[in-house]
Amino acid sequence: MRTIKEINEKIKKGEVVVVTAEEVIDLVKEKGIKKVATEVDVVTTGTFGPMCSSGAYFNIGHSKPRIKIGGGTCNINDVPCYTGFAAVDIYLGATAVPDDDPRNKVFPGEFKYGGAHVIHELVAGKDVRLDATAYGTDCYPRKKLETLLNIKDLNEAVLFNIRNCYQNYNVAVNLSDKAIYTYMGMLKPNLGNANYCSAGQLSPLLKDPYYKTIGIGTKIFLGGGIGYVAWHGTQHNPLAARKENGIPQAPAGTLAVIGDLKGMKQEWLVGVSMLGYGVSLAVGIGVPIPILNEDILKYASAKDEDIYAQVVDYSNNYPQVISGSLAEVNYAQLKSGKINLRSKDVPTGNLSSYSKARKIAESLKEWIKKGEFSLTEAVAPLPQVESGYTCKLLKERPVV
Amino acid sequence: MVTKRIVLHFPRRLVDQPIVYKLVKEYDLRFNILKASVTPQEEGLMVLELSGKKESFEEAMKYLASCGVNVQPLSQDVIRNEDKCTNCGVCVPICPVSALVVDPKTRKVVFDNKKCIACELCVKICPPRAMEVRF
Numbered sequence: 001m002r003t004i005k006e007i008n009e010k011i012k013k014g015e016v017v018v019v020t021a022e023e024v025i026d027l028v029k030e031k032g033i034k035k036v037a038t039e040v041d042v043v044t045t046g047t048f049g050p051m052c053s054s055g056a057y058f059n060i061g062h063s064k065p066r067i068k069i070g071g072g073t074c075n076i077n078d079v080p081c082y083t084g085f086a087a088v089d090i091y092l093g094a095t096a097v098p099d100d101d102p103r104n105k106v107f108p109g110e111f112k113y114g115g116a117h118v119i120h121e122l123v124a125g126k127d128v129r130l131d132a133t134a135y136g137t138d139c140y141p142r143k144k145l146e147t148l149l150n151i152k153d154l155n156e157a158v159l160f161n162i163r164n165c166y167q168n169y170n171v172a173v174n175l176s177d178k179a180i181y182t183y184m185g186m187l188k189p190n191l192g193n194a195n196y197c198s199a200g201q202l203s204p205l206l207k208d209p210y211y212k213t214i215g216i217g218t219k220i221f222l223g224g225g226i227g228y229v230a231w232h233g234t235q236h237n238p239l240a241a242r243k244e245n246g247i248p249q250a251p252a253g254t255l256a257v258i259g260d261l262k263g264m265k266q267e268w269l270v271g272v273s274m275l276g277y278g279v280s281l282a283v284g285i286g287v288p289i290p291i292l293n294e295d296i297l298k299y300a301s302a303k304d305e306d307i308y309a310q311v312v313d314y315s316n317n318y319p320q321v322i323s324g325s326l327a328e329v330n331y332a333q334l335k336s337g338k339i340n341l342r343s344k345d346v347p348t349g350n351l352s353s354y355s356k357a358r359k360i361a362e363s364l365k366e367w368i369k370k371g372e373f374s375l376t377e378a379v380a381p382l383p384q385v386e387s388g389y390t391c392k393l394l395k396e397r398p399v400v
Numbered sequence: 401m402v403t404k405r406i407v408l409h410f411p412r413r414l415v416d417q418p419i420v421y422k423l424v425k426e427y428d429l430r431f432n433i434l435k436a437s438v439t440p441q442e443e444g445l446m447v448l449e450l451s452g453k454k455e456s457f458e459e460a461m462k463y464l465a466s467c468g469v470n471v472q473p474l475s476q477d478v479i480r481n482e483d484k485c486t487n488c489g490v491c492v493p494i495c496p497v498s499a500l501v502v503d504p505k506t507r508k509v510v511f512d513n514k515k516c517i518a519c520e521l522c523v524k525i526c527p528p529r530a531m532e533v534r535f
Contacts, residue, residue: 048486050527110524185490186525193493270486272527282486282527337492337502347493351527354507355487 001293007041008374018042018368020361021202021289021300028301033294036301042368042375043289043300045204046221046360049197049352050272050280052183053163053234054094056119056261059155060130062088063147067132068140074132075099076149079115083132087140091160092118094271094281108181108276116281117271119159122151123223124266157261159223159269163233165285167205167253168240168309171196171329171348173341176315181276185351187314194311194339194346199357200304200331204287205255207300209247210385211238213289215378220257221286221364224268226373227259232382237391246299249308249328253382257285268360282353286360288368290375304331311341321393403451405434405474405517410444414467420448427460428452434517447474447518477534478518480511484530491522491531 010016017040019027024043027036066087074081074090078098082091096115103109121128132145151157172184172195180187184195200206208214218229233254240252268284291297310325312318329339335354338345367373383389410419415438423429435447450457464471487508491500499515500522502508522531 049488108524112529185527186494188494195490195493270528273529274527275524280527282488335507349491349493350489353486353488358507 001037001291002041003292004290004375004377007290010041011368011371011374014369014371016041016368018044018365020358020365021045021207022358022361024297024301025201025303028297033298033301037291037294037297040291040297043207043291043297044286044361044364044368045199045202045207045289046284046286046357046364047165047199047203047352048268048282048284048356048360049199050183050274051161051164051283052095052278052280054119054159054161054281054283055092055115056122056157056159057085057089057091058157060088060090060149061153061155063142063145065142066140067134067142067145068137069132069134069145072132072134074130076118076130077113077121077128079113079118094119095279097279104276108186110275111273111277111279114271114273114279116279119261119281120266120269120271122157123261123264123269125151151262158258159227159261159264160230160256160258161233161283162256163235163254164257164283165204165233165255165287166198166251167203167209168248168307169197169251170312170318171309171334171339172314172318173311173326173346174315175313180315181274182314183274183277183280184314185349186275191341191344191346193349194334194341195349195351196309196331196334197351198309198331199352199354200307200335201302202354202357202361204285205253206247206307207302208287208289208296209242209299209302211253211382212296212299213292213378214255214287215381217376217379218287219373219376220259220288221284221360221367222257222259222264223261223284224265225259225261225263227257227285228376229255229378229382230258231256232389235391236383236389238383238385238387239390243306243308245302245306247302247307250310255382284356284360286364288364288373288375304335307331309334311339401451402454402457403449404457405447405449407472407474407477408444408446408448408464409470409472410446411468411470412442414469415442415444417467419464419467419469420446422463423450423460427456427463429456429460434519449517474513474516474518478513478516479532479534481530481532484528485509486528486530488527491526494521494525496521
């Protein structure tokens with residue numbers, strides 16, 4: 001029908017037809033798959049939710065005299081960084097918290113500040129404080145460094161998230177008689193609420209469920225700037241159960257993404273504090289789906305009613321790894337504000353901002369229409385269903 | 401009939417005075433205490449819902465002012481920091497009085513501070529910490 005090269009030609013000429021993953025639903029309903037497939041070149045998707053496996057690496061530049069932070073210690077705004085690299089390369093994880101943070105000692109812990117908040121402040125252009133210690137060598141004699149840093153002065157500041165963009169997720173509930181605090185938010189006792197975390201019909205991997213167009217090298221909207229799919233994300237699980245329409249009904253595929261932090265915006269990288277759980281980074285991601293054939297469009301036009309998720313008990317079943325689902329609900333039901341579980345109306349809450357996901361899909365659409373964003377061919381596919389690639393539990397073995 | 405939610409700040413010297421009793425006996429107001437505490441400086445703070453005749457309510461407010469009780473409408477104290485809010489919706493099922501709801505059209509979270517009872521449940525569970533209570 002059309003190739004990515006042809007779509008890029010159209011982008012150059014200003015003739016490209018782009019719609020968001022929401023708009024395409026109504027278009028297909030009105031005109032049918034065949035007609036829309038001839039008219040629409042690209043469908044844009046978006047998601048904005050907390051993603052714990054996020055972080056950024058920096059090269060801060062060499063100090064005078066030189067210091068080898070590698071093998072030493074390093075904190076930014078008191079948040080510990082990983083120092084197992086070279087002299088002045090450091091990695092800051094989103095979930096890292098200062099050494100003196102009380103964590104969950106006074107339960108539920110507040111986790112007011114961590115790596116994700118540092119990343120947000122850096123992107124906002126604020127100065128941050130770095131302190132580092134080293135053991136000293138002949139070539140790197142310095143043993144202490146304390147300095148202010150600003151993102152504009154760093155040689156490299158790169159967002160590198162090893163798992164983002166989860167293809168579907170659980171709906172979390174609490175069957176116990178006391179409140180619990182989880183990465184899915186606070187769950188009130190006795191099915192007091194049901195929290196989900198997906199943009200549903202806007203979510204990138206739910207609109208390309210078999211990873212036909214999204215692969216390694218795919219150029220994306222990342223944190224308000226440009227990024228790329230670097231690899232499949234950790235816990236990537238294409239073998240998760242799927243409905244007849246091919247869409248996973250449980251957590252399935254994931255993406256590892258990378259991009260220049262200097263080109264990103266504070267609005268799309270937000271540090272979040274999950275009460276009683278920890279710190280995470282809410283990341284804005286948008287992926288363009290090129291409509292190369294009718295099949296791709298069919299998947300890209302899936303709507304909330306077609307996408308199902310499993311309701312999982314987080315008071316016992318999830319922590320104890322007891323499989324099974326209390327119920328299966330679709331995203332239209334979740335978005336209605338309540339779902340019926342065990343003859344009870346349970347109010348729903350979303351951790352993933354649908355209005356922000358919508359804005360991301362709109363922004364990406366505008367970028368493409370204006371010729372500011374062209375599409376890339378994936379250089380290699382993500383592990384697909386046929387690959388047999390799966391996500392396994394840890395096989396614990398006694399240490400002899 | 402009027403119903404208003406107000407925040408009363410009692411100076412230290414009034415902490416042991418039966419002020420709410422007088423609001424009932426002398427001004428015929430119905431009260432519902434939503435929150436009460438004594439701060440480290442021994443200043444009393446009370447979030448109160450008061451209902452009664454408009455005239456009685458106004459007289460009662462004059463009485464409170466004459467005693468030296470500082471009165472504020474509750475809506476001035478519970479604030480959503482719009483710059484911080486990401487409109488996710490985690491707060492929606494937590495709010496016991498539906499002061500936080502999702503607009504079905506925009507999918508944004510709408511905060512109606514007139515409904516808010518300052519229970520503060522939303523404050524700590526808000527991931528970007530956008531809800532702020534300032535008494």
